[in-house]
Amino acid sequence: MAADDDEHLIERSTGESAVLHRGWLELRKDVVQLPDGSRATREYLRHGGAVAVVPLLDDEPGAETRLVLVRQYRYPLQKVLLEFPAGKLESGEDTLTCAMRELQEETGYVAREWAYGGEIHNAAAYSTESIWIWFARGLQPGPPRPDAGEFVETVTLPLAALEALSDRGELPDVKTQIGLFWLLRARAGKMSLPWRSGSSGAHL
Structure with missing residues (x-):
């Protein structure tokens, strides 16, 4: 499917983020704008693979x-x-x-x-x-x-x-x-x- 078809699903970062480093992991809490314009938080781990x-x-x-x-x-x-x-x-x-x-x-x-x-x-x-x-x-x-x-x-x-x-x-x-x-x-x-x-x- 073309990327344009995903616009109704994409969440975009507002730039607001809290970061916690622990060893080789980075725990993030980002504020995102949802497809309907409302806001939510997303907690996730950054991992080097x-x-x-x-x-x-x-x-x-x-x-x-x-x-x-x-x-x-x-x-x-x-x-x-x-x-x-x-x-x-x-x-x-x-x-x-x-x-x-x-x-x-x-x-x-x-x-x-x-x-x-x-x-x-x-x-x-x-x-x-x-x-x-x-x-x-x-x-x-x-x-x-x-x-x-x-x-x-x-x-x-x-x-x-x-x-x-x-x-x-x-x-x-x-x-x-x-x-x-x-x-x-x-x-x-x-x-x-x-x-x-x-x-x-x-x-x-």
Whole structure:
């Protein structure tokens, strides 16, 4: 749809805003003008964005596809989640560089080839955060190098096992659900994954 068709939905900033900084997060409370001319407040978090990686293990021809994931305790939820490796972008960092760094830090693996999947907004109602999803293959194992205070457990799962967890409602992490969905679409020929060397080509 054309942008002009959205005028009846757009909220515009009045310039009035309160800001609270806490670590790498910025909490904002903006006053906006609604499409009908009235005013309201919008509270949201500014977030620099993150990258997630869908790592594919190269097994014997004909063998079932296996994936590398991590188990990590998520304090706000008070539970351990099964997730694809992921992490925050550093200032000025491109998404592929971040993907390479996070994969190696969390799992120890280094990938020979990479393919860009896409960008998702995982909490659009209250955060500016985007997550850029990359796919990795040609994995070579190595020692993980987690950040100080980061405790993660690397696991490998067959694709069918991850699908089964999703089907049972036991895979609540959104980036992992989307990564799995895109991988299945690619395997079905419904989505293109343009593989390239990790050391060449334009980064996003």
